[in-house]
Amino acid sequence: MKYLYTLLVSLLIIIAVLIPGPHLPDVNIVGFDKVVHIGMFGAWAMAVYYDFSIRSTRYLWAMVAGLAFSLFTEIVQIFIEGRTFDWSDMVADAIGLILGLTIGAWMLRKLFRLKD
Template structure:
């Protein structure tokens, strides 16, 4: 599987995971666990997109932040029994920053060639 296809598949998986109807989710009492999941999902997003397109970290950062915000808007407006949370969007942005940063370090030689 190409890096681009893997990044696209991960992005689609984020959408599916974040828009699963709320009543189908297990109840988790640890608020920080939810934020950790958001950070990890978007670290994966940043890493995979940096692998697929290492020469455009700024675009990946911007896209990741907008993507996280769009998911929160969708959760708040679609009938999926989920609620929008600004702190989830912040966790998503933190994850993208980490993922892109680590991706720049890991894949630096890819963008130099």
């Protein structure tokens, strides 16, 4: 199925942001939520990179789509008990997008080199 990884990761992110705050695990590590955001959007970016076979001209569009998705998830959280809109989460998401696209590009180059 085309775009399967992107759809699955997007669905997992949406499910994660819809969990009400009181039901989230209490992790007492400073900045842990930012690491989670970086991981979620890094995984999303790698899935997009793989599913859409991104070339350098599409890299910008993947970033724009990822930032729009990030903004959407932050807006949705306004309506969820115990959750809020947080600009620093969007910064973490952007870092995850950049890392995910970079790692995705590197991984695909390695894979295609191994197949040749």
